[in-house]
Amino acid sequence: MTGTPPLRLGTRGSALALAQSQMVADAVERALGRPVELVRVRTEGDRLTGSLATLGGTGVFVAALREALADGRCDLAVHSLKDLPTADAPGLLVAAIPERADPRDALCARDGRTLGGLPDGARVGTGSPRRAAQLRALRPDLDVVDIRGNVDTRLARVPGLGSPGGQAAPERHAPPRGDLDAVVLAAAGLARLGRSGVASELLDPTAVMPAPGQGALAVECRAADTALVAGLAALDHLPSRLAVTAERALLAALEAGCAAPVGALGTLRPDGVLVLDAVVCRPDGGARLARTAALPVAGLGHDAVAAAAALGTRLAADLLAAGAADLAPLGPAPTPADGTPA
Numbered sequence: 001m002t003g004t005p006p007l008r009l010g011t012r013g014s015a016l017a018l019a020q021s022q023m024v025a026d027a028v029e030r031a032l033g034r035p036v037e038l039v040r041v042r043t044e045g046d047r048l049t050g051s052l053a054t055l056g057g058t059g060v061f062v063a064a065l066r067e068a069l070a071d072g073r074c075d076l077a078v079h080s081l082k083d084l085p086t087a088d089a090p091g092l093l094v095a096a097i098p099e100r101a102d103p104r105d106a107l108c109a110r111d112g113r114t115l116g117g118l119p120d121g122a123r124v125g126t127g128s129p130r131r132a133a134q135l136r137a138l139r140p141d142l143d144v145v146d147i148r149g150n151v152d153t154r155l156a157r158v159p160g161l162g163s164p165g166g167q168a169a170p171e172r173h174a175p176p177r178g179d180l181d182a183v184v185l186a187a188a189g190l191a192r193l194g195r196s197g198v199a200s201e202l203l204d205p206t207a208v209m210p211a212p213g214q215g216a217l218a219v220e221c222r223a224a225d226t227a228l229v230a231g232l233a234a235l236d237h238l239p240s241r242l243a244v245t246a247e248r249a250l251l252a253a254l255e256a257g258c259a260a261p262v263g264a265l266g267t268l269r270p271d272g273v274l275v276l277d278a279v280v281c282r283p284d285g286g287a288r289l290a291r292t293a294a295l296p297v298a299g300l301g302h303d304a305v306a307a308a309a310a311l312g313t314r315l316a317a318d319l320l321a322a323g324a325a326d327l328a329p330l331g332p333a334p335t336p337a338d339g340t341p342a
């Protein structure tokens, strides 16, 4: 009659956070046969909408969820891996990295245009130095406009792409609408919101390298909840974990904050070789360093995770030896990479 008490999954209230939290809640219910309820965690970031992105960056949101976990106000939390600091949180554990969604960036342009088809001098919005630098490298004529806000707010800046309801989170200063030719957003975020249709081009990673961890989620819980840790392992997808482990080790070794113009993408090939591509850009797009490293991980079992991390560290050393630190502002970041986090 009483049954097992529900697991409490702590989440922010944004549309993207709710969508990905609900996806994971459903997967946990299926895997563990235990009910999961979403628990709204109000973060300081949510109170400071708008200005937050420039003040505290994505870390503010993650920190509030982690506090709620540590305090026992919730039992698990879902983070966008690209917003998760590379440093470990004491007492907490990323117990699962589910299968990664499409890691690519998506161009969302008016009239279905591609990057190559945008008119000369077109205005393209992004809050990410990584995206801005790579867009400028491909199209030096573009006017790259710094934008903030949630996915709906950003899409509304492109004529015809605002959500049908026209609703966007209330912001202190209402942002303009329909004033840009295009915005660039993560394909994975659009997919989770059911808005993949607004993408007019999925950008080739060799041209626009995604952020480390983009498209992947992290399911975090208390390390001491050993039964839950063991249960959540059923949601872990090893190829995705290997790829993002390499990407994040690279980011950590570059001491690159989330604002640094650094892209990285790991891929586990069918032959068991983990390939890691990475790029460090000069913010104006006028120069870039790109490097690739590969390592066979088939047959390593769980040692493969440590090997993936070593691959990322080694590629970072290659990039630094080639002068990455002269190209880009590496080191602790004052602003977030991609604006408001999920």
Ligand SMILES: NCc1[nH]cc(CCC(=O)O)c1CC(=O)O
Pocket (backbone or CB within 6 Å): 080, 081, 082, 083, 184, 185, 186, 187, 188, 189, 190, 213, 214, 215, 216, 217, 337, 338, 339, 340, 341, 342
């Ligand atoms: N920093 C914002 C952010 N964090 C996670 C996503 C969704 C994609 C993902 O999970 O990687 C987004 C939106 C975006 O970059 O367009």
